[in-house]
Amino acid sequence: MITHDVDLAIIGAGPAGMAAAISAKEKGLENILLLERAEYPGGLLHQCIHNGFGLHYFKEDLTGPEYAERFTTQLNEMDLRLSLNTLVTHLNPDRSIVAINPEWGEFEVLPKSVVLAMGCREKSRFAVGIPGSRPAGIFTAGLAQKLVNVDGYMPGEEFVILGSGDIGMIMARRLHLEGANVKAVVEIMPRVGGLVRNEVQCLHDFDIPLLLEHTITEIFGNHRVEGVRIAGVDKDGKVMKETEKDVPCDCLLLSVGLIPENELSIEAGIELDERIGGPIVDEYLQTNIDGIFAAGNVLQVWDLVDNVTLDGVKAGTNAARFAAGELKKQPNEIEVIPGENIRTITPHKIVGSEDVEFALRVQNPIQNAELRIGEKTKKFRVLSPTEVVTVTIKPSEMEACRESGKIEVSCHERKE
Amino acid sequence: MSEMLIETQVAVIGGGITGAALIRELSKYKVDACLLEKEGGCGFGVTKVCQGLLHGGISHLTSRTVKYHQDMPFKEYLLQPFLLKENLQNLGREEYFSLAHTLNEEIERPGRLVLAEDKEDMEMIALIKDASEDLGMRGISLLDRKGIEEMEPRVNPGFIGGLFDANEAVVLPTAWAIAFAENAEQNGAHIYKDTEVLDIDEKKDHYLIRTTNGMFKAEYVVNAAGLYADDVAKMVDAADFEITGWKAQQLVIENQDYTSRVLCGTPKPQRGRLVIPTTHNSLIVAHTFHPMTHKADRSTTKEGVTELLTWLHEFLPSISDKHLISAFSGFLTFNTKNPNDHLLESPKRGFITAAVSAPGLGPAPALAREIVRMLADQGLECTTRSDFNPYRYKAPRIIDLPAWEKNEKIEAEPKYGHMVCRCESVSEQEIRDAVRWGARTLDEIKYKTLAGFGRCQGGFCTSRVIKIMAEELKVSPLEITKNGRGSYILTSETKSVPEKGPKEVSL
Structure with a gap:
């Protein structure tokens, strides 16, 4: 060997x-x-x-x-x-x-x-647990992207896309430009999962229907996808049965x-x-x-x-x-604590004494936001969970934290 | 329209585990036999969605326990004579181990751990243990809490004891159906895939079978159509039974050292809770009980998945839902004429119905022998072939070979070193080999090589596998299907989609 x-x-x-x-x-x-x-x-x-x-x-x-x-x-x-x-x-x-x-x-x-x-x-459909049969014609958006853009083949003619991640929205536009019928992009949340610029440039600019607060409750078809059942969801994400509607299509893309x-x-x-x-x-x-x-x-x-x-x-x-x-590592590590309205944050700990760049996502969208990192505060007009924010902190701004061994990061609405 | 007519001595209808084991059994004899399978490959019906358990020593005792109605003393009830399917199962199960060598297919014997929640459960498993001793079974032992902890440390500490059965074995059923069929084919039997039987015309000394793939003229017909055995029996007016059963939703979870043994609860009515480590590093969580509404319904429901995840946490609290790979529905079928047992009968001369009641996997090899015996009784001349080759070629999984052997192979054929499926580490050449040995669909590739089986469910490898298959078969990628007719994957080349009128946006 x-x-x-x-x-x-x-x-x-x-x-x-x-x-x-x-x-x-x-x-x-x-x-x-x-x-x-x-x-x-x-x-x-x-x-x-x-x-x-x-x-x-x-x-x-x-x-x-x-x-x-x-x-x-x-x-x-x-x-x-x-x-x-x-x-x-x-x-x-x-x-x-x-x-x-x-x-x-x-x-x-x-x-x-x-x-x-x-x-x-x-994520595959099972990682999000969409029930229904298991026919051909269900692809992740990225696989469809490879098939269309690299291999040169269409994976279907009539599409429904579940999830509005960036790849899903970009594929909606791509497939539309290839002459396919993109019947809907279905998103369970009240906002798209990807970047707003993709929502505008990929969906709105091409009149591709975006169904927010909707989900797919069933997949039809034995050999090949023949359709999906789309339903609205209420504020708690629960399916509203009365809104269910069956939409024929031969392909379901997942961008979840x-x-x-x-x-x-x-x-x-x-x-x-x-x-x-x-x-x-x-x-x-x-x-x-x-x-x-x-x-x-x-x-x-x-x-x-x-x-x-x-x-x-x-x-x-x-x-x-x-x-x-x-x-170089300092003797005292500082642990980074995600506080109010912080979904994710990196790094998780600070070991040296150099500038630290934090990257974080908020839990809920927030306007007139104030981000607190230890002693430091930073203002944002708007923060959304779909976009990562980066903030750099100088070692001098973390001195106080070195003693406690902790630095808390949180996001609040500004009261002015 | 003149159709192709194929003449044969024996036509086996259905390429599930029963039909596949049977066609291989028939290929041992100087008999002209063919198998008619409606799917794109063998083992893609109920076989595909069964749990892969061969059912070890005590399993028939535990399944009898589920059906106990207190009309006789419990132990006496347990010790009643074996049913046909139990007998065949005892014979067939051990046969799988020798077949694993000749057919070159995987089998594992993880053993089964029956877990007890309370004192009542402990008494129940003690009784089962007692009965197993009377039956002379070996490898069965009672465990206390500590015993369970030593065996499977991640099992819920709430279980106070258990019964361990070292006999339980698992296989990947579809891979085995493919193996049986391939070996039969090697020995001269004919396998017709994508061939659905439409009707059967009973003649004086033969049957005329009309299919979606031509006409077949057969002296003998074996109905091994599984879920559809009643429909096939109807074609010769011999359906005094129906196939029905339960739809059983199941989950596949990545097995990150959660358990290496089959786990189940102490048997209680209508409870089939099982956690089964498969032969390829995942766990099957089985299963819900829903009445079967129609036979093609393989759908899963959100409620079913939630229910299974809840059970799973009862067995293995540390498991993360994030490792959910897949969900599917299987069937626990039975025939209404003989609900507890297999229905093996010859309603007409030259026509045999083998309508199995779950489980059908373990008994299959022994059932196949039994069917051949019945055919011989009816006059089929079964002379052993001296040139029967029991060994089935299967390219080894490169990733499982020791380094020196891997490198020898890769040096001879570099494509063995080009890994196409990342999750299961399957090489390009393994896919080419599988096609050369008969795989025609994406699902067949999946079950022969494991490409697409893993956590990404084919997200990365599907486009590569399609390309390799098309190259090997010298066809356009547009012709590759997931599982035979109707299950096309690609619709056209890009830049060739016809112009359409204004798009409808009404929803």
Whole structure:
């Protein structure tokens, strides 16, 4: 069995993994190995042929493949080692990795540090428990996106889309442009699950019906989907039977959420944040295992690829600093406590004495919001659970917290 | 319209576990036999949605307990003679272990742990243990709280004791039906998939079977149509029974070391609570009881899923609902003529009905032998074939091989190192092999290779598998189906959808 001794192994060459590799190399790490399961780097960017990528990071409006290309070009120029068609099958607590690919067979990687960049996967219908029969014609939105944009095939003619995640809304537009009949996007919440800009640009601009506070209560069809039953829900999310209506369609797409892919992390003994589904990390994005970092959607599902890239930069940089022994930890850790109206927040703890960038989602939409992080407050016109907010705090602003060992983050309505 | 006419000695109707085991049994003899299956592959009817239990030593005692009506002393009741299905089950179950070697299919013996909540339950399982001793069964032991803890530490501490039966075994039923059918095919039997029987014309010395896939002329017909056995019997005016039963909703949960043994509660009427570790790292939670409304209804309900999750938490409190992979409905069928037992009869010369009552999986190999015996009694000449090959080729799961063997394989064929299904680690070449050995549908690939079986339910691999299948079969991806006719996956190439009039937006 081949063994690779490397300074840094990166699992996944999507936007997070590529950014991590480039940043680590720029920081002076030489021996880096990227392990990617697909036949090309870039992760899901390849199938995202729509634009809107890179507005923050590059200040340009790029398509997914264009955004990926910026990084793949750099990987090539910097001579970074990329092993494609490679599935990592084991990650051990000592950071050793077992992987398999056509060229090396089953092989071992012994890295000094690791960046987890495995991304996320889509929830299937069972993860949300839609009852009904099990015919052909039910796809996750991402799979449909791959079929249409990469493989060049239509998965149906008449669509209903359950869930208004970004991929679902983007696919609604895509399918409409391909000549299909998108009968409805059905969302159980009173607002869309994805970005507002996608609601406008993908649904409203194309007159695609959006049914808020509705859900699908049954799927019909024996061999192939023949229709779905759509019903309204009340304030508590309970189905209102009297509003049920059967809608014929031959295809149901699901855009009902994404789950960070942490099976390898669990195997290695990395602690996870149950709510987010990603590893518990400090501000360096380091997990509870020294030298193992997490970046991008494996850590938390971001709305924008730009944030994923920034995560990768941070993890790659810190992996290089770790190798150089530069990652300093203070004797007292500060635990981050999610308080009122905070659904998720990273990092989970603060171990050093540098600037800390928090990324959080609120529980409920709020106008005239005031975010309190320890002593510091920051004002927002509006905060929505569908969008991640990032806030940077200086070490001087956390002095008081160092003694208590805790910093509470909460979000309130401003009283003025 | 002139239709294709295929002549055969024996036509087996239905490629569930019973029909598949039978066609393989028939292929041991110099008999011309064919199997007619309405689905796109074997084992996709009731077989697919059964729980995969072969039912160990005490299972017939526990299922008898469920039906006890206090009209005779309990122990005497338990020790009544075996029913036909119980007899066949005892014979068939152990046969699976030797077949696992020849058919190259997986089987595991996790054992079954019957859990007791209270003193009354403890008394009940003690009685069952007692009866098992009278029957000379081995591998059955009573456990106290500590014994359970040592065996399965994550089981609810509220259970005060239990009865362990080391005999219980599990298989992936559809994979086995496919295995039986493939081995039969290797030995000269013919398997016709996508072939639904429409009617049967009884002639003087043969039957004419009209199907969606041509006409068949057979001297003997075996009705192994499972859920539809009554409909098939009707075609020759021999249906003095109906197939009915319970719809049984079940869940599939990722097994993160929750339990390695089959768990069930102490038997009580109308309670089939079971947690079953499968052969591929998941748990099946079974099952609800709902009257079967119509036979094609495989739907699940929100209430059913909630109910099952509640039970599951009673057994294993630490389990997370997040690990729910799938939900499906199975059937516990029985025939109305002989509700407690299999119905095995020959209402007409040359026509045999094998209408099983649940469970049908364990008895299948022994039932197949019994049916061949009946056919021989009716004049079918059963001369053993000297060239019968009991071994079925199945490409090994690469991921399960030791590293040196993996690497030897990958060196010879790099596609064995290209993992297409991430959740179950299935390689490109394993999918190609499966197609070369007869798989034609996405579901067959799933059951032969496990691609698409895991937590993402095919989200990542489906498009790749379709592409590989189309390449191997030299067809357009548009022709690949999930499970035979009508279950198409793709509708057209992009940029070819015809222009339509204004879209209706009324809802």
